Amino acid sequence: MHALPKVITAAVVEDDRGSREALVAALSAVDGFHCSGAFASGEEAVVQLPELLPDVVLMDIQLPGWNGIETIQRLKEKMPGSDFIMLTVLDDEESVFRSLCAGASGYLLKHASVMEILEAIRVVHEGGAAITPDIARLVVRSFQPQSTPGLSHRESEVLGRLCEGENYRSIAEALFISTNTVKAHIKGIYGKLHVNTRAGAVKRALRDRLV
Amino acid sequence: MHALPKVITAAVVEDDRGSREALVAALSAVDGFHCSGAFASGEEAVVQLPELLPDVVLMDIQLPGWNGIETIQRLKEKMPGSDFIMLTVLDDEESVFRSLCAGASGYLLKHASVMEILEAIRVVHEGGAAITPDIARLVVRSFQPQSTPGLSHRESEVLGRLCEGENYRSIAEALFISTNTVKAHIKGIYGKLHVNTRAGAVKRALRDRLV
DNA sequence: GTGTGATCCACCCATATGGGTAATGGCGCA
């Protein structure tokens, strides 16, 4: 099949006038793209964008009032079919993860070229995620196990079962030991994880991928 | 600074002889790359690769004996400084996430061109992650909240606190309600989440990002 | 105007959990 000359509509939310107008100009000039709107604040975007329903929204993070992440959260509810790409100077883990959790499908740094931005728009519109390799590494690393705080083999085993919601007796039976021993191991785990409840242990285990 | 003509050493673990030799040939032929070894099974790789210590390892998933994911887990321990790229025909979520959790920094499908593979090797060696936009979308989507099974606002609030390891009393005080009411909400949560312990609820909440 | 769901509260009861303390044997390392 030969590529349909389908135009991708995109909108811009960016408080810096220069950047905003440059993006609008690029979207207007390049074949295959159309700029359906540009806004200087999240508040304006939230009231107007759901009407325009662009395919893709380019979003700055640092905005006056609602920041880009809050804005995306609100927009996602009203326009779940649209895709969002963060376009920001911030490259810290916090900003990246918060953006992705809020619903962004792409994350570009502002030194990206116009061509890269347009390519990113095309990518997310085709169902991909537009993240640069270094951002991707952050994301991928978050899947990998963190340094376990010296849990013994047995303790890891017990922790795994705690995470499954098993109780003393169930764990004891599975490991062929007494419930008292299970308690002893759990005490060890709590000490090493600096928690004192199952919920706390499960949270640490899942969040830090100790399991 | 002008690019150092530093050679990146790479190894291949792939049971199909044709594919393996093609990769070795590419790595040997192209400037800037050097092939330090090729193996047809995980078992062979695990004994020999830690000696060769290549910068990057290309790993098939479907191998006889240990699969590529198990193999990476073992290799990561012995050579934490090396990077791993999966090179596979499998594109299901399961394989992707298992690979990343095992320590892969890249994930390519086998229809990738030789140039793309070499580029991926360069990328991971420079500290990035080599994943295609469609794989990236899977990964990014995993950060985003799943459909909450009809938890009420109050129940979400309580669930959030359960995940923090708070107990009845602590939650009750924070929300200015009685512990009995907290119990009532927790019962509601357990029902909707199909669990019957805190640990189970916390697990569901964190794994499915309902919080 | 009746029903449904959210939110709030109370009481009973069996069991699970967390904390404290103590003891045994094995294993590796100094």
Add this chain to the structure above:
DNA sequence: TGCGCCATTACCCATATGGGTGGATCACAC
């Protein structure tokens, strides 16, 4: 050989938790 860590078990006790049942108000929809 002694010290430390691990795995194992035991016992006591206060509190937390989960399940069952029942009832109140309020809002919103049919």
